[in-house]
Every structure is written in C-alpha cells, then in structure tokens.
C-alpha cells in the first residue's frame with residue numbers, strides 16, 4: 003500500500019479512507035464522488051476543483067503566524083498582507099479569496115494594468131493595494147484614480163524614471179496622490195529556483211545611490227510625505243530562511259537610514275512573497291517552520307529599529323504561492339494503459355516459431371514466484387534480440403507481435419507473482435518495465451511549470467488506494483508533443499495500479515496546482531483551460547458551484563482571431579444539412595477526449 007506522501011505535502015487537507023481520497027473537511031466527501039457528480043452532468047475531460055476553504059485556511063494561517071510573532075515580541079508595527087494577482091487572477095479563485103480576507107483587511111497586489119483594474123474593482127476599500135512591476139505614465143495615472151476611488155494604494159517604483167513620472171502626474175492632475183514605495187535592489191540575493199528576483203544584479207529595484215537620489219527628488223518637490231514603504235522580493239519558494247534574514251537586515255537598515263534622513267511618513271517594510279509550499283511526495287524540502295519564519299522577521303526588524311532609534315515598521319507580505327497553491331486540484335481520467343493491447347488472445351503463434359519465441363513462450367508457461375525475476379530479465383533480453391532480428395529481416399511481423407505480447411505477459415505475470423513478497427526486487431528494474439498511462443489532459447495547459455522548469459506536483463490516484471500499486475508509471479498527455487510526458491523517475495518513483503479500463507475507471511489527482519498554473523498554461527495543440535468547479539460547504543454538506551465548462555472549439559478558434567463565420571461557411575459548402583448539423587455540434591464541444599466512461 004502507498005500513501006503517495008500525503009502526510010508530507012497535504013497539510014491534512016486530504017486523507018485516504020476506504021481506499022479513496024477524501025477532503026478532510028466537514029462531511030469529508032470523496033473526490034471520486036464529486037467527479038462522478040460533475041461527469042453525470044456531461045462534463046468530460048480533465049476537471050479543476052477549487053477549494054475556497056483551503057484558500058481561507060492559508061489566509062488565516064498567514065495572519066495568525068505574524069500576529070503570534072507580534073505578540074510574542076511585543077512588536078509595535080502592524081502586519082498587513084496583499085495577494086499578488088499574478089499568481090492566480092481567475093474569478094473562481096479570486097472572488098472567494100477577497101471575501102475570506104475581508105475581516106483581516108487582506109489586499110491585492112497588481113503587476114500590470116490589467117491586474118490593477120482587477121484590484122481597483124474587487125479590492126475592498128480599506129484593504130491595501132500595492133503596485134509593482136514596470137509602469138508607464140498611464141499606469142501611474144490609474145493608481146491616482148484608484149486613490150481617488152478611496153483605495154489605500156501604494157505605487158512601488160522600480161526605477162528613478164518611474165518616480166519622475168509620478169511627480170509629473172502629481173503636478174498635472176488634481177487627483178489625490180497615492181503612497182510611494184521604493185523597491186530596493188539588495189546585495190543579499192535569494193535562494194530557490196527563482197533567486198534572480200533579488201540580488202545586486204537583479205532586474206528589479208533601486209541601488210543605494212538611486213535611493214538617495216530618489217529621496218532628494220522627493221525633497222525638491224516637497225513630496226517626502228508620500229514615501230511610506232520599502233519593498234523587496236527575493237524570489238519564490240525559499241527553502242531556507244537565511245537569505246530572507248539577510249535581506250531583512252539590509253532593507254531594515256535602509257528603512258532606518260531613510261527615516262533618519264527625514265522620511266517622516268515611511269512606516270512599512272514589504273518583504274514580498276516567497277513562502278514555500280511542500281510539493282515533494284518524498285521528503286520535506288522547506289528547512290524552516292513557518293512560525294519560526296514569522297518570528298525571525300519580527301525579531302530582526304525589532305532589533306534594527308531599536309539599534310537605529312526609529313519606530314518599528316509595519317510589515318507587508320505578498321505571499322502568493324503559499325496562499326493559493328493548495329486551493330486547486332486537477333483530476334484527470336486515465337484513458338489507456340499502453341500494455342493493454344498485449345493480451346494473450348492476440349497471440350498468433352505458428353506451428354513452428356523462431357527459437358527465441360518458443361523460449362519466450364516457455365518462460366511464460368513456466369514462470370513462478372521463484373523464477374519471476376529471472377524470467378522477466380530473460381524475456382526483456384529476448385525481446386531486444388528479437389527486435390534486432392526483425393530489423394535484419396529474419397523474423398516477420400507476426401513473430402514480432404508475438405514477441406512483444408509474450409514479453410509483456412511475462413512482465414505482468416512476474417509483477418503479479420512478486421507482489422506478494424519481493425516488491426523491493428521489482429523496484430530495481432523499474433526502468434525497463436514501465437507502464438505508460440495515457441491521461442486526458444495537456445501538460446502544457448495544466449502543468450506548465452512541469453514542462454517549463456520541471457516543477458514536481460504531488461500526483462496520486464484518487465481511488466484504488468486499498469490496493470498495492472504495482473506498475474512503475476510514466477504519464478503521457480494527449481498532446482502530440484513528445485514533451486507532453488512525465489517520465490518515470492527512479493529517484494522519485496510513481497507507482498500506479500494495473501487497471502482494466504474496460505471494466506473500471508481510474509483517475510489521477512494532481513495537487514497544489516492553484517499557484518501560477520492557471521494563467522501560465524498555454525493552448526498548445528489548442529487544448530484550452532479545463533472545466534472548473536468550486537467546491538463549497540454549506541451546513542457541513544458539500545456543494546459544487548460555478549461550473550465553468552472548458553472552452554468550445556469554435557471559441558478557441560475565435561480567440562486566436564479566426565473568422566468563425568468563414569470557418570462555418572467553408573465547412574458547410576460540400577455537406578448536406580444533416581451532416582453539417584453534426585459537425586456543428588462537434589465544433590461546439592470542448593477539445594478534450596471523450597473515450598472514457600460516461
């Protein structure tokens with residue numbers, strides 16, 4: 003039996019009971035029951051389940067951690083947080099987040115004009131908005147308008163030119179001026195895969211010389227009072243706490259120096275995001291405890307404030323991955339096991355077969371638990387020889403087919419025989435005997451970070467968990483791209499069940515896909531965003547809400563700027579009305595496969 007590391011990555015959000023994965027909340031519904039309910043409404047293909055209660059859990063946790071630390075150290079500043087929109091902007095995720103964060107004054111961070119529009123629209127008045135990223139005059143003007151609407155908005159400049167623009171807009175408009183933040187370029191860079199967000203050669207932020215110049219520009223324009231925030235972000239998925247501590251010290255001193263220069267309204271340090279999420283199914287990767295992390299932040303800033311004799315700053319965070327990753331789970335049907343075609347009934351043995359085939363057949367007949375491993379090795383060797391013989395023209399296609407079928411039958415039987423007592427032995431030869439699982443989704447669309455940066459996501463079957471998985475598995479998506487594969491990795495082995503898909507269904511769950519994947523996902527092969535649904539709880543009972551069907555093919559084509567009327571006209575030309583009607587129905591379906599169970 004395997005638990006797929008659920009005790010490592012799931013944070014008690016899910017549990018295994020009665021052989022299925024259940025949501026560890028309220029009435030503890032099983033994922034498979036929810037899948038069935040959705041599919042009964044004729045939604046096929048991959049499904050994205052969103053769990054607003056898990057977003058809320060993370061928000062609560064974030065505020066609790068910092069407020070605990072503030073209490074523990076008698077800290078005078080306040081804790082404030084914003085959600086960075088770039089991590090997940092989709093309405094089914096975002097709107098519940100805004101509601102859950104309301105009681106804390108949880109705000110939003112925008113990094114582009116489109117995101118700023120979202121923040122201006124959905125952020126609750128009173129909760130902060132921060133604006134990062136590169137900005138033009140129009141974007142800065144938008145921030146002035148947001149301020150006019152009553153938002154508590156801080157424009158964080160990435161360079162002196164942005165400050166110049168801000169001063170320009172301030173002069174030209176009668177709107178009230180937003181707060182100003184300065185992103186500092188730190189000498190102490192981050193850790194983890196995204197470390198280039200911080201550091202002296204970072205793409206972002208002002209150097210110490212530029213910070214001094216910026217302050218002088220503010221003084222010259224009588225605007226020192228708009229400066230309220232120092233900001234840094236050292237990168238995503240920090241696995242150790244040390245780089246953050248270094249960055250805190252550096253920025254803490256910059257804060258204190260600016261205060262002492264006369265930045266009277268400077269009152270906050272924004273430490274960006276970067277809290278990590280446990281994606282590993284094998285061992286914990288984060289080397290710090292979250293409370294320890296928050297304590298360190300508070301403790302470090304308290305010390306600096308004391309040392310330099312300035313007031314303790316408010317602390318802003320912009321953690322995105324930490325808030326959103328666990329909120330979304332992708333569930334995909336397995337369409338096919340590659341070896342399913344190798345059934346004994348398809349054998350075409352002849353009166354007289356090539357000697358190696360006869361031997362394979364004998365191995366298959368004689369195999370028992372004692373000989374299983376040896377015979378399996380032999381059969382793989384034989385197959386390799388037979389494939390060579392085929393290339394040389396010595397055996398025919400029927401022979402080759404027999405060789406493939408017999409070898410697969412021997413492997414299957416060996417695994418079945420070994421399962422009882424020699425599972426470890428089996429693991430040693432995983433590489434040669436993988437089963438390929440064809441899965442109804444696109445890696446490019448649904449797990450773009452796996453494709454792009456080999457980010458691992460926890461994956462497991464959501465049923466069959468009372469049985470031992472016996473097949474080392476590689477996962478194939480339905481794009482016709484050879485990169486659309488999650489290969490078997492002996493270092494991080496994935497074992498799945500040997501299922502007969504003609505008789506039973508088999509679904510895989512990919513967890514922690516709520517951060518970055520939705521929007522990074524691309525429409526390679528024109529597979530679009532999967533059908534999604536919000537899972538909410540009312541009076542302890544589960545309710546599936548806001549079902550958003552995967553895009554129709556015709557709409558996908560329209561999105562990439564085809565004239566859909568023209569498409570229909572051309573398709574219609576040589577078809578009778580009835581056939582065209584059917585065609586049109588297909589055009590109005592989504593593009594995922596429908597060959598599985600109803």
Ligand SMILES: *Cc1c(COP(=O)(O)O)cnc(C)c1O
Nearest residue numbers: 086235238275276320321322323
């Ligand atoms: C991306 C980003 C974040 C979010 O980082 P996470 O690692 O998802 O917490 C926060 N702040 C800024 C400025 C960012 O660019």
